[in-house]
Amino acid sequence: MAGTVYVLDDYYLAITLLITVAYQLIFFSVAFTFKFDKLTDFAGGTNFVVLAIITLAFSGHHGARQIVASLFIMVWGIRLSGFLLFRILKTGKDDRFDDKRDKFFPFLGFWVFQMIWVWTVSLPVTVLNSPNVQRYPQVPFGTGRDIAGIILFAIGFIMESVSDVQKFIFRQRNDKTAICDKGFFYFSRHPNYFGEIIIQFAIYMIAVSAAADGYVGGQAVKALYATIFGPFFLTILLMFVSGLPLSERPGAKKRYEKGMNWEGYKKYLERTSILIPFPPQIxxxxxxxxxxxxxxxxxxxxxxxxKHADGATGQRSAEEGQGAGGARQSGEQLTGAH
Known part of the structure; x- marks a missing residue:
C-alpha cells in the first residue's frame, strides 16, 4: 500500500519488540545505575504510547479505526504513566524493589517482564496498524462492535482512573485499620483492575471489528483474532501473577495478625465482589x-x-490494641473513602 513503511515483517512484530527492548533497557540502565525508582512504571506506560505512535505513522493509512484504537491506548498509557509517576514522587520509593534494587539480574528480571507486558498488550493496535492488515479496504468505522468498544473503553477508563485516585486519597489518611469501601470500592475490591481489563478488551474489539465483518482476508484475519492474547495476558497477569495474589490473601493475613480491624475487614470481604462490580447487598x-x-x-x-495465620498473633494484637493507651469507643466505624 502506498505510503506504508514495511519494517522487518508484515505485522510490525519484530520492530515493536526491538523498540520495546531498547526503550526499557535505557530506563533500566538509569534505574540500576542511580538506584532510582521513579521512572520504572513511567517507562512501562509511556512505552505503549511510543509503539502506538510509531506503528500508526508507519502504516501510512490513517483510517478512523486505526486512529481511535491507537488514540485509546495512548490515552490509557499517558494516564497510567502520569498517575504512577505522581504517586511515586509522593511516596519517595518503590518497596517492590527493596530486595532487588542492588542486584543486577533480579532487577533486570522485572524489566524483562515489563517488556513482555508492553509488547503483548499492545498487539491489537500493533497488528491493526500493520501493512498486512492495512492493504485491505477497511469497513467504515461505526459498526455495532465499534460503538460497543467505545462504550466499554469509556466505562473502563473512568473506573480505573477514578478508583486509582480514590485509593490514593484513602492511603494518604495513613490509618491502617480503616477499610476502603467507598466509591467504586463499595462494589468491587479491585475496580481499578476490572477497569483495566475492560479497557484492553474494548481496544481489541475495535481492532478486530474489520475482520469480524469480513473486510479483511487471508492471514490478516487470523493475525487480528490472535491478538486477543494481549487482553487475555493482562487478565491472567492481574488475576494470577502480580495483581490479586499479591493483595488478597497477604492483605487479609496482615490485618488478622496485626489486629488491624480484622472483623470489619472480614465483613467487607464477605459482602464485596473481588473483581466484578456488584451490589454488596446481593x-x-x-x-x-x-x-x-x-x-x-x-x-x-x-x-x-x-490455615494461613502465623499462630494466634491476630487475636493477641487486637487485644493489645484495646489495652492501656489503645482503647477505642465501642461501635466506632473504621471505614474510609478510597
Whole structure:
C-alpha cells in the first residue's frame, strides 16, 4: 500500500519488540545505575504510547479505526504513566524493589517482564496498524462492535482512573485499620483492575471489528483474532501473577495478625465482589459456590486464619490494641473513602 513503511515483517512484530527492548533497557540502565525508582512504571506506560505512535505513522493509512484504537491506548498509557509517576514522587520509593534494587539480574528480571507486558498488550493496535492488515479496504468505522468498544473503553477508563485516585486519597489518611469501601470500592475490591481489563478488551474489539465483518482476508484475519492474547495476558497477569495474589490473601493475613480491624475487614470481604462490580447487598447473600465460580473469587485468594495465620498473633494484637493507651469507643466505624 502506498505510503506504508514495511519494517522487518508484515505485522510490525519484530520492530515493536526491538523498540520495546531498547526503550526499557535505557530506563533500566538509569534505574540500576542511580538506584532510582521513579521512572520504572513511567517507562512501562509511556512505552505503549511510543509503539502506538510509531506503528500508526508507519502504516501510512490513517483510517478512523486505526486512529481511535491507537488514540485509546495512548490515552490509557499517558494516564497510567502520569498517575504512577505522581504517586511515586509522593511516596519517595518503590518497596517492590527493596530486595532487588542492588542486584543486577533480579532487577533486570522485572524489566524483562515489563517488556513482555508492553509488547503483548499492545498487539491489537500493533497488528491493526500493520501493512498486512492495512492493504485491505477497511469497513467504515461505526459498526455495532465499534460503538460497543467505545462504550466499554469509556466505562473502563473512568473506573480505573477514578478508583486509582480514590485509593490514593484513602492511603494518604495513613490509618491502617480503616477499610476502603467507598466509591467504586463499595462494589468491587479491585475496580481499578476490572477497569483495566475492560479497557484492553474494548481496544481489541475495535481492532478486530474489520475482520469480524469480513473486510479483511487471508492471514490478516487470523493475525487480528490472535491478538486477543494481549487482553487475555493482562487478565491472567492481574488475576494470577502480580495483581490479586499479591493483595488478597497477604492483605487479609496482615490485618488478622496485626489486629488491624480484622472483623470489619472480614465483613467487607464477605459482602464485596473481588473483581466484578456488584451490589454488596446481593453479593453478601450469594452462595459460596457462586462467589468461587461466577464471580472469580477462587480459593487461592481466600484467607483462612486456621490455615494461613502465623499462630494466634491476630487475636493477641487486637487485644493489645484495646489495652492501656489503645482503647477505642465501642461501635466506632473504621471505614474510609478510597
Amino acid at each position: 453479593y453478601g447473600r450469594l452462595p459460596v459456590i457462586l462467589k468461587r465460580t461466577l464471580f472469580l473469587e477462587f480459593p487461592m485468594y481466600v484467607f483462612d486464619p486456621a
